[in-house]
Amino acid sequence: MRGSTIQTQRGGDISILAPGGRVLVGSSAAAPAVDPASEGIITLERGNIATFTDCDVLVAQSRIFTEQGGDIIMWSSNGNLDAGRGAGIATLQSLPDVPPGRGNLMAPRGSVDFGAAGGRFSGDLNVAALLVLNTFNVQVQGVTVGIPTVAVPNVNAALTANNTTGAIQQVATPAQPEGGDRPSIILVEFLGFGGAGGSDEPASNDQGQQRKMPDQHS
Numbered sequence: 001m002r003g004s005t006i007q008t009q010r011g012g013d014i015s016i017l018a019p020g021g022r023v024l025v026g027s028s029a030a031a032p033a034v035d036p037a038s039e040g041i042i043t044l045e046r047g048n049i050a051t052f053t054d055c056d057v058l059v060a061q062s063r064i065f066t067e068q069g070g071d072i073i074m075w076s077s078n079g080n081l082d083a084g085r086g087a088g089i090a091t092l093q094s095l096p097d098v099p100p101g102r103g104n105l106m107a108p109r110g111s112v113d114f115g116a117a118g119g120r121f122s123g124d125l126n127v128a129a130l131l132v133l134n135t136f137n138v139q140v141q142g143v144t145v146g147i148p149t150v151a152v153p154n155v156n157a158a159l160t161a162n163n164t165t166g167a168i169q170q171v172a173t174p175a176q177p178e179g180g181d182r183p184s185i186i187l188v189e190f191l192g193f194g195g196a197g198g199s200d201e202p203a204s205n206d207q208g209q210q211r212k213m214p215d216q217h218s
Contacts, residue, residue: 002027007042015050022055026062043070055079063087069098080110088117
């Protein structure tokens with residue numbers, strides 16, 4: 001559907017069925033000089049959109065939108081649902097008095113990939129697939145089911161624990177002396193006792209045999 005659209009403007013549903021194939025909503029390259037209002041699958045006033053395919057639904061550079069409270073149901077029996085790199089998949093609440101639009105995206109044997117375009121849902125979102133990708137790019141105003149969440153680490157608690165540990169270590173470590181007050185270590189090597197008073201007499205047997213020293217007096 002490169003550069004073309006399927007849309008209802010005054011309250012009508014859209015249903016697209018491909019029981020043996022897939023749906024290519026847009027191409028991988030954006031169509032040149034095309035009015036954005038003339039692209040994609042769109043209901044402009046309280047209309048629902050439903051796609052039922054055997055294989056993929058690839059939005060690519062296009063979009064699947066309901067703009068005044070309509071729901072979106074997408075089912076792929078053996079393929080993937082991909083929001084693409086354009087405007088994505090969205091149930092918009094363009095007027096405050098219209099009901100929110102829900103999203104139901106189901107690929108029981110494939111993946112639901114919100115891609116670079118992402119998804120925006122003014123109501124609830126239900127996703128059922130073997131693999132759900134790029135969930136960071138999803139905005140849901142209602143209740144979300146089937147989107148994996150990542151626990152955010154408690155950085156404040158970690159910093160508090162780290163500071164407490166550091167304070168305990170500082171208290172437990174004794175203060176070191178500064179400058180010249182540092183203690184010195186002196187090594188003394190004890191070699192034994194010499195003869196008494198410089199005598200030429202050999203030492204006693206208890207001290208072993210000593211070599212006779214020359215007379216220091218001349």
